[in-house]
Amino acid sequence: MCGIVGLFLKDPKLEPQLGAMLTDMLITMTDRGPDSAGIAIYGRPEKGKAKLTVQSANPDADFASLADDLGKAIAAKVTGQVKDTHMVLELPEDRIEAARHAMRDLRPKAKVMSAGEGIEIYKEVGLPKDVAARFEVSRMSGTHGIGHTRMATESAVTTMGAHPFSTGSDQCLVHNGSLSNHNSVRRVLRQAGMTFETENDTEVAAAFISHKLQEGAKLGEAMEATLTDLDGFFTFVVGTKNGFGVVRDPIACKPAVMAETDQYVAFGSEYRAMVNLPGIESARVWEPEPATVYFWER
Template structure:
């Protein structure tokens, strides 16, 4: 079933409250997905540094002295900020490739996201529990997306939780099921695209990233997905500067958009949006099937 939320701020004055609003929206969708939950938030990104989010099953052991060790290994100064099982590693942009390679060489670390602005926090557990563990209401930013999962096609694990990020400052959450994800996974593998989990959502994320790496805009990649991705789904996607929504041609999964002068918000159900400021005056509508909606700063 799953629940999806998203909030794209037009008004910068709402930035300090992004995490609080997203948390309220996420927790409201708890009964649509009690297995695991996650959030991607976009903030900063103008300081010439790249952020890489990692997770560890045993963070006390994995994170101890990690910033110093990675600084030595990469030859670049690595800064670290820990929140529960996640660690944000920050490095000057010219050291990002070396840092990614060093992380991948460590089997106790799992890469959650990378980019100038994106941070992803996700774990197994009820949405309220996940929000409390990461203190999600404290997160300021420009936009973000979240997901509450009811696992259907793969195990309940941290890596199986949403959002999925397969490219720099890109992420995706998904409600529904892709019927051709295994075939698409094989096609992507032949083109050198690696998918780490069994989750069909990661395949969709990798597909969009691959399209964009070939030169497509996000809108063009989503349009191509209408043709290539078979199944029933609602996607909400994030980039460094943008926020997009796409439903399949049948549009059998629930979806609601709301827009005011201050923000654009998405929820699997309208009740996820009712606590937002000014929602009573928002333009509220159900997104059309096979139609790409996209907003950008």
């Protein structure tokens, strides 16, 4: 199974409530995926700044002096905020790649969850309500976000096996389904220079889209290409700095419902994920068509 939720805000007045709305949606999807949960939340980018979200199994040891250590390593001002097993590091945008590199030497066991101007990713093993509480997701504001509740099929229940997967700056992907040709696609993408953290099928889909975007494809084109190159069952929701997109495989047996009002576009694996959104009674609610790409960008 697995549950997906997504919210793209059109009305800036709702931005302070993004985390609270997504948390409510995520918890409703617990029985579709009680193994682990994750959320990607996009804040308003600040000019010249970027964020690196890192995760560690030993946060006390790894995070104590990390902001200072990283600042010295990349010769720039770095500030950090610890949230449970994750830490969000703020640094100059042009030092983001240097910071990624430096992390490998400074904290080899810590994992980079996401990097970019807007994105922060938090994910852990456990019930969605517990995961959301650990990271205080309900207090976060932002412009759009994607959440996932996981019922594992293709790989182990681990932090790194949870969704969202991020394989490019400000990009992320969540998945309901399973891919059957992920090993061969991973091999091709590795040869093309993409790197992988897990044996998970969804990470391959994320990297596939990131690679297409690197090659110059637009988001819509990259998502369209999943329909021809990826084999298996999927409903994907993809996040970028400016928006989010949805695509389902041609068989479309993984459920999906969307709702749109003047204030937001929402995605849920089921309608019940969206029942507490403001104005849902009068929203346009529909099921996304199979093999059809939908995306919203600002």
